[in-house]
Amino acid sequence: MRLFYENYPFFCVFISLLCGILTTLIHDGKKARALTLAMLAVCAVLNGVVCFSTAARGVSFTYSMGAFPAPWGNELRSGPVEALLATVFCLVMGFSLLGGEADLKEDILPEKQNLYYIMMDLLAASLFALCFTNDMFTGYVFIEINTIAACSIVMAKDSGQTIVATIRYLMMSLVGSGVFLFGVSMLYTITGHLLMPSLFPAVTRLFRTGAYQYPLAVLAGMMCVGLAVKSALFPFHTWLPTAHGSATTASSAVLSGVVLKGYIILLIKVMCRVFTPEEIGSLGVGSVLLVLGACAMIYGSIWAVREPHAKRMIAYSSVAQVGYIYLGLGLCTTAGMAAAIFQIIAHAFTKPLLFVSTGGLIDASGHQKKLYYLRGAGRRCPMAGVGFTVGGLSMVGLPLLAGFVTKLVLGRAALAEGIPSWQMILSLTAIAISSLLNAWYYLPAILQIWKGGEAPAGPGGEAYVHGPYEACLSFRIAVVCMSVVVVLLGCFAQPLMELITRGVALL
Amino acid sequence: MKTPVWYQKLLRWTEGDSPVLPEPAAHREQTREPAAEESAYESGPGLLSASAGRVRNVLLRVITIASCAVFLLIMLATVAYLPRFGDADNAPENETSRRYIEQGMQEVGATNLVTNIILVYRGFDTYGESCVLFLGATAVIMLLAVDAKNTTEEDRRVLARSDALDRENRNQILGHITTILMPVILLYGLYILCNGHLSPGGGFAGGSILGGALILCENGYGVGKVHSFFGHRIYHVVKVGALILYAVLICYTIYVGANGLPNVIPLGKPGSILSAGIILPINVAVGLEVACTMYAFYTYFGRGDL
Numbered sequence: 033m034r035l036f037y038e039n040y041p042f043f044c045v046f047i048s049l050l051c052g053i054l055t056t057l058i059h060d061g062k063k064a065r066a067l068t069l070a071m072l073a074v075c076a077v078l079n080g081v082v083c084f085s086t087a088a089r090g091v092s093f094t095y096s097m098g099a100f101p102a103p104w105g106n107e108l109r110s111g112p113v114e115a116l117l118a119t120v121f122c123l124v125m126g127f128s129l130l131g132g133e134a135d136l137k138e139d140i141l142p143e144k145q146n147l148y149y150i151m152m153d154l155l156a157a158s159l160f161a162l163c164f165t166n167d168m169f170t171g172y173v174f175i176e177i178n179t180i181a182a183c184s185i186v187m188a189k190d191s192g193q194t195i196v197a198t199i200r201y202l203m204m205s206l207v208g209s210g211v212f213l214f215g216v217s218m219l220y221t222i223t224g225h226l227l228m229p230s231l232f233p234a235v236t237r238l239f240r241t242g243a244y245q246y247p248l249a250v251l252a253g254m255m256c257v258g259l260a261v262k263s264a265l266f267p268f269h270t271w272l273p274t275a276h277g278s279a280t281t282a283s284s285a286v287l288s289g290v291v292l293k294g295y296i297i298l299l300i301k302v303m304c305r306v307f308t309p310e311e312i313g314s315l316g317v318g319s320v321l322l323v324l325g326a327c328a329m330i331y332g333s334i335w336a337v338r339e340p341h342a343k344r345m346i347a348y349s350s351v352a353q354v355g356y357i358y359l360g361l362g363l364c365t366t367a368g369m370a371a372a373i374f375q376i377i378a379h380a381f382t383k384p385l386l387f388v389s390t391g392g393l394i395d396a397s398g399h400q401k402k403l404y405y406l407r408g409a410g411r412r413c414p415m416a417g418v419g420f421t422v423g424g425l426s427m428v429g430l431p432l433l434a435g436f437v438t439k440l441v442l443g444r445a446a447l448a449e450g451i452p453s454w455q456m457i458l459s460l461t462a463i464a465i466s467s468l469l470n471a472w473y474y475l476p477a478i479l480q481i482w483k484g485g486e487a488p489a490g491p492g493g494e495a496y497v498h499g500p501y502e503a504c505l506s507f508r509i510a511v512v513c514m515s516v517v518v519v520l521l522g523c524f525a526q527p528l529m530e531l532i533t534r535g536v537a538l539l
Numbered sequence: 540m541k542t543p544v545w546y547q548k549l550l551r552w553t554e555g556d557s558p559v560l561p562e563p564a565a566h567r568e569q570t571r572e573p574a575a576e577e578s579a580y581e582s583g584p585g586l587l588s589a590s591a592g593r594v595r596n597v598l599l600r601v602i603t604i605a606s607c608a609v610f611l612l613i614m615l616a617t618v619a620y621l622p623r624f625g626d627a628d629n630a631p632e633n634e635t636s637r638r639y640i641e642q643g644m645q646e647v648g649a650t651n652l653v654t655n656i657i658l659v660y661r662g663f664d665t666y667g668e669s670c671v672l673f674l675g676a677t678a679v680i681m682l683l684a685v686d687a688k689n690t691t692e693e694d695r696r697v698l699a700r701s702d703a704l705d706r707e708n709r710n711q712i713l714g715h716i717t718t719i720l721m722p723v724i725l726l727y728g729l730y731i732l733c734n735g736h737l738s739p740g741g742g743f744a745g746g747s748i749l750g751g752a753l754i755l756c757e758n759g760y761g762v763g764k765v766h767s768f769f770g771h772r773i774y775h776v777v778k779v780g781a782l783i784l785y786a787v788l789i790c791y792t793i794y795v796g797a798n799g800l801p802n803v804i805p806l807g808k809p810g811s812i813l814s815a816g817i818i819l820p821i822n823v824a825v826g827l828e829v830a831c832t833m834y835a836f837y838t839y840f841g842r843g844d845l
Contacts, residue, residue: 034798042797046790049670053782056677056775097663099796100646103635106663141688147681154674161667173667177674184678190688214614221621224630234630250617 037085038093040078041110041164044118045157047071052153061145065133068149069126072156076122079160083115087531092538094166094229102166103227109166113373113535117297118163123517124289124380125156131388131510132282134395134503139189139280148188155181155291162294168216168226168306171298175212175262179205182291185283186275197274204271205262208295212258218251219306228305239311249315255302256317263295265321265358266328269351273335277344281391284343285384288350293376296357300369303361304539313364322362322455326462328355333469342394342403345473346386349427352466353379359459360442367445369539370532374441377528378426378434378521385514386423388507392416393481396501403477407488410481413501417481419511424474426518429467434521439463441529648806648815649736658741658818659792666789669828673782676832685843698842702762709761717759724752728826735822736815742825749826750833757838765834771845774831781827788817788824 051071058064086092092111096102129136129152140148154177161174183205187198220226222244223234238244261268276284303312312318332351339345353375360372396413397405410417426433445451446459521528622629639656647655657665685695728748735741757765795802807814838845 039794039797042793046786049666050783050786052670053673053779053786056779096797097793098659099792099802100660104638105660105796141686144681144684144686147677150677151674151681154670157670167664169661170664170667173664173671176671177667180671180674180678184674184681187678187682190682190686218617218621220631222630224633224635244620247617247620250613 034095035085035093037081038095038110040082041108041115041118041160042095042097044075044078044160045108045164047075048153048157048160052150052157055146055150055153058146059143061140061142061149064146064149065129068152069129071153072122072126072129075156075160076119076126079115079119079122082110083112083119086110086115086538087112087534090534090538103225103230106170107166107227108164109228110164111535111538112531113539114163114297116531116535117293117373117376118160120377120380121159121163121290121293122156124384125152125286127510127514128282128285128289128384128388130506131384131514132280132285132391133506135281135391141190144188148185151181151184151188152286155185155286159290159294162298165298165301166228166305168219168228168231168302171301172209172213172216175209175295175298178291178294179209179262182287185286186279188283189278189280191278193274193278197271197278201271201275204268208258208261208268210258211254211261215251215254215258218247218254222247228301231306235307235311249317252307252312252315252317253320256299256312256321259295259299259302260321260324260358263292263299263357264351264354265324266331266351266355267324269328269332269354272351273339273344273347276347276350276387277341281387284347284391285387288347288387289380289384292350292354293380296354296361296372296376300361300372301539303364304369304536309364309366309369318362318364319455320362321358322458325355325358325360325362326458328352329359329462329466330355330469333466333473337469337473339473340402340404342390342401342406342477343387345403345477346383346390349386349470349473350379350383352470353383353427355462355466356438356442359462360445363445363451363455363459365445365448365451366533366536367441367448369536370529371438371441371445373532373536374525374529375438378438378518381514381517381521382423382426382434385419385511385518386427388514389416389419389423389511392501392503392507392511393420395503403480405488406477406481407483408481408485411484411500413503415503415508415511419515420481421478422515422518424478426522428471428474432519432522434518434525437522437525437529439467441525644809647818648809649818650809651736651738651741653739654736654741654815654818654822658821659816662789662792662821666785669782669785669825672828672832673778676778676835679836679839683839683843690843706761706763710759713759714761717755721752721756721759724748724755728752728830732822732826733812733819736818737810737812742822743829745822746826746829747833749830750837753830753834754837757834762842766845769834769845774835774845777827778831781824781831785821785824785828788821792817 048071051067055064055067058067092109092114094102095108095110097106097108099105101107136145136148158174158178158181162171162178165171165174179202183198183202186194186201188194216226219231222238223231225231225234235248238248257268264272272288276288279287303309309318329352332348332353332355336345336348336352339348356375357372357379360368360370360375362368363371392413393406393409393416394401396416397409400406410420422433426435429436429439443460443463446456446463639652639660643652643655643660644650647659649655649658683689728745728751730745731740731748732742732745735745753765753769792802792804794800802816804816806816809815813819835845
């Protein structure tokens with residue numbers, strides 16, 4: 033007899049799908065919003081239970097979707113790490129929706145608000161499925177759902193800029209899906225399987241016998257590149273700054289905090305459960321990911337330094353932070369994987385915090401989006417200022433904040449035994465330069481928002497700021513919660529790292 | 540003694556007036572229009588001069604063609620290494636497909652083996668695909684449905700005038716042929732829909748025929764005819780009802796199957812119309828969903844409304 037909590041991943045996927053479908057009939061944006069938030073809360077609890085139960089027993093389990101076991105039927109699989117990430121995604125989506133409430137009301141017409149929440153519900157469903165899938169093709173189906181929903185939440189604002197950004201995002205995303213699908217179909221041709229547990233021995237056998245070496249290298253590269261395009265790894269990041277910078281606040285937060293990570297989780301699954309990290313390393317794909325990750329860390333930061341537009345600056349910083357994740361993956365060791373997963377969680381909370389508080393700062397400055405006009409915005413809206421400061425300092429890598437732990441565990445993974453010295457030197461150099469550059473653009477921005485004196489005049493020379501700005505309650509809840517989580521991640525990283533390390537072993 | 544420039548800069552930086560954050564161009568030239576400022580974000584900081592822009596365009600084109608060529612060569616080289624299509628000892632000819640072929644009819648109940656695979660064995664994937672359809676239609680509505688942002692009063696007037704013209708000069712031939720063809724098309728669509736478990740076809744194929752029938756109706760009888768019996772309310776109820784029915788059936792099957800509980804839905808005798816358990820109602824649900832999506836695509840792309 034199956035333990036009851038093993039049903040929860042399946043429940044989460046279907047609860048969020050059904051909420052999305054039912055929201056079509058709810059024409060009131062407020063009710064749709066309440067339903068989505070309730071769904072996210074329920075799913076967070078369910079996933080949390082799965083995480084604790086599996087971590088306490090030290091097991092992972094598979095769940096056949098129907099009477100027919102895999103490889104004939106579909107299958108879900110969960111261990112502590114998958115459930116942990118799914119929980120994090122629920123929380124982050126919930127906080128982002130809470131924090132972006134004011135902008136959502138302003139940016140999206142009332143009659144189309146419920147459509148926005150449909151997209152959010154289906155996005156959640158696809159992320160759960162990406163976390164829990166045990167089958168390459170199921171992964172592909174939910175990548176499709178994820179792509180359409182993600183493009184739609186960029187488009188929702190319906191200004192000229194967001195439409196251009198959406199088109200760019202959609203094109204790049206489709207190229208990514210296509211390349212990934214090519215990889216999957218080639219893998220099926222040479223192994224005859226789509227299910228990860230069946231693929232694993234088949235691929236190992238191919239590596240031992242040396243058959244199909246060339247297609248194997250090509251398809252591993254294609255899967256990695258396909259997912260890298262979708263998660264904006266340098267040099268495939270060109271769609272990200274406009275898409276994340278121009279969308280409404282909640283969309284920006286969800287896209288950078290959660291959507292990018294969904295694809296990376298699938299990539300981690302491919303690396304650990306179809307191949308082994310060592311095999312990926314021996315094909316040379318690992319080194320490519322490492323070098324691209326290091327380039328992204330530096331390049332993204334350089335562009336962020338040059339960017340006068342506050343939200344786009346943060347979006348470029350996402351390019352750099354995704355680079356950290358790929359750096360960890362590119363090391364092709366268990367410690368590197370664990371560091372990458374920690375960075376996924378840390379960035380999932382920090383970046384939405386930054387986007388949400390920047391949204392608040394912009395609202396407090398008469399909707400002016402350039403950093404120049406945000407002078408003193410932290411004094412007008414202290415809650416947003418505190419959020420931005422905590423997030424920015426975490427990105428810079430101040431100890432006791434989440435960003436510091438990321439750099440620490442990444443550095444430790446790079447210094448471990450068995451890592452070639454060029455990889456070690458490259459990783460540490462990239463971490464050092466990227467930290468410096470992060471300080472270079474986040475510290476002035478933080479100083480700028482706390483600066484006193486007269487607020488700058490608007491583009492037309494008019495004074496547009498009228499005294500202190502009253503942020504709404506949900507915004508304050510979101511900022512406080514995310515700031516607290518960022519601090520907690522920095523202070524109590526040890527137990528979380530242990531959980532992740534044990535979970536990676538169970539992958 | 541004169542303070543060095545870098546020290547002044549450092550002081551300014553610590554005060555938050557940093558060189559990283561130059562005064563925006565629009566602030567200096569107060570005559571610039573806000574629209575121009577917005578578009579300046581698009582091309583990133585530092586607008587290119589005209590000649591540099593041309594060089595960049597040529598360069599981008601060369602890089603694009605070169606990378607496509609490299610990709611093409613890699614793909615062709617890979618294909619040469621892949622096993623020949625259709626060989627008996629190819630990897631996909633394994634226990635998975637054997638069971639689908641040998642036991643599919645007894646286990647699942649449909650004589651159409653493809654339907655067995657997509658709706659029952661891998662039912663979860665297919666439910667995901669139906670959600671893609673739903674999502675596609677919703678995204679189109681989100682973008683194209685007429686609202687205050689994407690439509691001006693002038694647009695509305697033009698649309699109303701063209702509708703009026705359309706009604707006055709209706710194409711008589713198309714109308715009569717539609718009247719003759721409509722019952723046949725509907726019957727054929729329903730047949731394919733309901734026989735999905737017995738013969739080639741099923742929800743996706745039958746649904747697109749029904750969707751085509753709706754589009755023909757809209758064209759043959761003029762704008763507003765379909766709307767009179769298939770308005771927003773009915774459209775939403777049919778679409779949501781079909782997906783909920785599908786979800787309930789598939790959830791029940793998954794839950795019962797995964798937990799080892801007895802499944803009360805009878806499989807029936809393979810080959811008869813009422814057989815194969817959940818496949819028939821799922822096919823109907825998928826068919827309705829596909830028909831709704833096709834029709835919605837057509838009307839929203841055309842008129843921005845149902």
